[in-house]
Amino acid sequence: MTDDSEAPSPAGGKPGPHHAGHRERLRHRARTAGLPHLPDYELLELFLFRSQPQGDVKPVAKALLARFGSLAAVLAASVEDLMTVRTEDSRGRTKGVGAETALDLAALHEVAARVAREPAVKRPVISSWTALLAYVRVALQHEPREQFRVLYLDRKNQLILDEVQNRGTVDHAPVYPREVVRRGLEVSAAAMILVHNHPSGDPTPSRPDIEMTKQIVLAAKALGLDVHDHLIVGRDGVASLKSLGLM
Structure with a gap:
């Protein structure tokens, strides 16, 4: 199902936001070209789609990488530090990382750590x-x-x-x-x-x-x-x- 933010403009209506359809285009590119071919900010966007089901998350993904310096550093950041990240969406509205998004990112880091630990444990x-x-x-x-x-x-x-x-x-x-x-x-x-x-x-x-x-x-x-x-x-x-x- 297409997200509300991706809905096409009605005939004769005003053009939708520039990010309309972006989520499905990015998912299609991930499926066809493969996840390894995506830059870090787009890989982060894919994950943020789950935490923020509507709106343009590209500015948030880029703000996270700018704030912490790398994808690994974003995932390793504390929930409190993640929640300090703020940016503006395409309509000039303040947008950022809330408690749920921060917890999701911290959980992803914990998953990565446990996967890395398995060979050492076994x-x-x-x-x-x-x-x-x-x-x-x-x-x-x-x-x-x-x-x-x-x-x-x-x-x-x-x-x-x-x-x-x-x-x-x-x-x-x-x-x-x-x-x-x-x-x-x-x-x-x-x-x-x-x-x-x-x-x-x-x-x-x-x-x-x-x-x-x-x-x-x-x-x-x-x-x-x-x-x-x-x-x-x-x-x-x-x-x-x-x-x-x-x-």
């Missing part, structure tokens, strides 16, 4: 390192605030739990080594991988990152837990403290 994490790196990048690469999480593993190095230990500011998330280790004992973990992000985009470990890692390694070792690595995620990639010889 096999030992150590033997599926590429899948693990892909997962942590999807989960944290575009987080606007620093987040510290721990992947708790069993004796076969399979994932038991991926838990956010703390969320912080744009450059700091408080970490308490005793809490990290205590949680590992609670879930009967044998090992763990520490993960946090640098919202600046540069994954290079800082001196506090290195010192905090050493503290957790010592606390874990005293109770028979291994710390396999500490991964730092940024837009520019993922740094491994183990590979860098820093732990």
Whole structure:
């Protein structure tokens, strides 16, 4: 069924808005040319059609990409930040991202993160390192605030739990080594991988990152837990403290 915003003008009437019929044309192009051939803003439009069933969503899609910088960053944005995006439609009316649209976008990001996590969950994490790196990048690469999480593993190095230990500011998330280790004992973990992000985009470990890692390694070792690595995620990639010889 055609949306109300796409209805053709009656014979002899005034021309409809410039976006009349745009939704069906875009859907047709997606079906015939294929989704991979659509630019980011049009792919985002297709999703926004579901959340905003009427009106021109192209300005909203372009405003989201302009505000956050990329499609991945749009999906990783918080509901609160998404709702700050405002633009004007073709008739000069204010239009933007409401609570339902923001929740839909956040849900899409969660779906992507869970899909990326599946390969890491089904096999030992150590033997599926590429899948693990892909997962942590999807989960944290575009987080606007620093987040510290721990992947708790069993004796076969399979994932038991991926838990956010703390969320912080744009450059700091408080970490308490005793809490990290205590949680590992609670879930009967044998090992763990520490993960946090640098919202600046540069994954290079800082001196506090290195010192905090050493503290957790010592606390874990005293109770028979291994710390396999500490991964730092940024837009520019993922740094491994183990590979860098820093732990």
